[in-house]
Amino acid sequence: MNAPGPQAPRRMRRRFGRGNHPENKNIIRIALAGNPNSGKTSIFNALTGQRQHIGNYPGVTVEKKSGMISIDGKNIEFIDLPGTYSLSAYSIEEIVSRDFVLNEKPDVIVDVLDSSNLDRHLYLLLQFQELGVPIVGALNMTDEAEEKGIHINGEQLSTILGIPFVKTVGNTGAGIDLLLDVAIKVAGGELESNKRHLNYGKIVELAHNAVIDTLELDDKFKQRYSMHWIAIKLLEKDRDAERKIKNEHQFADMVFSVTTEWRQWLEKHYSEDSEVVIGEQRYAYIHGAIKETVIQFRKRKVIDITEQIDRIVLNRYLGIPIFFAVMFVIYQITFALGNPLSDGISAGCGQLSKLLTDIMPVGVLQDLLTNGIINGVGGVLTFLPLVILLFMGLSFLEDTGYMSRAAFVMDKFLHIFGLHGRSFIPFMISTGCAVPGIMSARVLANRKDRIVTILVSPLMMCGAKAPVVAMLVAAFFPENSTLIFWNVWLFGWLMAFVLALIFKRSLFRGEQTPFVMELPPYRRPLFKNVIIHMWEKSSEYIKKAGTVILAASIVVWFLLSYPKPPTEGVDVYRNNTPSVEYSFGGRLGKGLEPILKWAGFDWKIGVSLVAGVAAKEVIISTLGILYGMDYDASDSQAHVDFFVKDKLSQDPAYSPLIALALMIFIMVYIPCLATLAMVKKELGSWKWPAFQAGYTLLVAFVLAVGIYQIGSLLGFGG
């Protein structure tokens, strides 16, 4: 490679200027960048193995994956930047990537490129190069490219762009060692990687240089950022770059007036928006570079395997049935396989509780351990099989390339309600359980789409609401129980769509988010990647959501168990009052009776609904206890169901109309604690679960009161 030459002083300055990480002096930091579908994850996994750490970038809920390895006594940290097509200021992921490079100044960026799709992928690489950090290109999936008859002259490409390129195959690990070696050499300054920006053509360069001259008037600013980058971003009207100027540049006004003048000149010259002009120049430059370095031996076959599959999978009429079949399989794998495992964990926790109850003296400590902690831990662990299996399925869909097809097939229908084609996946998973359902909303890249989907997903009838509704239907509508049950099930979907539309039209009004996306070629998923993905998600669930779920369930246990009813003396409560009735939660339920009366609910229902916030299935057992059942954790569910069903149907205080209002209320009102904890974890703030709990409670109440009052007026009160 070229001698360091005139570049050396700049590199030295940068190295010394990085005083904000004194403790990291011996660590080489390598940022991994690349388009979606470039095989970046494979490369990251090949480099780091399972030594991965997942967190969020500070202040945002964009996933930050990193891994540390050590080679020849050198510690190397890899940071996986979000996969993006560009580095504009339109999405959080892109801003996060830019800011990471600008503020943290990694020693080198490794940009992963799909060799058969080089121009689109170089488009991103060149934008990273402009940020002013040395870069190495990984020409990934070269095997696939060679198969297609595409040959890349890597050396020639290196000469033209001034940066080293290494050919790799992420799936087999070919070229990974060389890639790492080159990256380390570049980081250490032994190998040159040019930070020269791409050439935008004579006209744009004129404007570009004029803006740079003005920018360089502020010495401090000049040292902080790459002037080439800031200048081109200003000409593109990049909001984030403009903000940086406004806040940090000494002569901000002058910079803005010079930029505006030159931009208008550019736009007049091309009679096109500056953002378009610059984008086109970028591609023009890449086109030139590729012409000199890429040889396509033979034309790609007109109909390749991907197209053959898509002719069936994306067929106008077969597409939707195939989509539902795929979803059915994913659903079955998650729940048919996962539920027995969850039940096993539940039973195990029950056994452990029982054991402790037997050997420990009766008292608060025993109560806390068995009913509070073990119950809570059990509550966390029962979701684990579902999370693991779900992410196995989703990772499979994503890695094969089917996920984008699913969105393609479903988008039209979901877009009517302001949703994205992929929103269907969290909805469907939520009909099993909203906890993994909300996690699966990660398939949505856009934050607005994701928030709306997460807000309405828990309206589905989940595995915990289903037995409650089934019991009520059996008690009050024995003649047409199946019909009523499925109508209530459909009602959940209807509510989700209607409320999504309302949120999209109110809270998230504004510019439409683009649907533009790539349909990547079908690929065989790599077992190792699927396993790593499952492992990541499960440990993340335990660490992040698990702790919140555990803490919340202990709080709820306390509120529903204390204070304990007095065992002797005169009290307004009977001596054998069930403790739930006497507790804080029970008193809340009783205190709400005057309001709940509007919907026809009595205090027993009130107490059960309060308890049901912990988990919906608790509603049945609480009703059982309130009806004087000698409830024991080892009682079979069927036994409890039967008891409660019997009591409710005979209680003159209830009618089918009240049961209907109650079912609708249970479908809609506050999601269970585990769900709320998950929403907090996924959206990064308590604001969203609080809003969710609030709006669902309000809507549920209004609906239940409406049903009861109107029904009574029409004479269904019976």
Place this chain on the structure above:
Amino acid sequence: MNTDITERTVTNLSQIVSGKKFKVAKITAAGEIRRRLLDIGFIKNQTGCVIRKALLKDPIEIEIKGAMVSLRRSEAKLINVEEI
């Protein structure tokens, strides 16, 4: 009847039927959508091909710059193209 054979018919991408090729003339979108279209390769004079349309003709699958991309019909309307 216009017999001028050099006249090119500029239409928008949503009008192109499946299997036909086109050449991009101008993006009439603004803001984020324009940027995304640009990033994915809808630049002036770029050629592409409409591969297929979903049920109800929305979304649309397009081959451009060697890759398959999917656009909503409403987005395709914002791209002026000429059929080739």
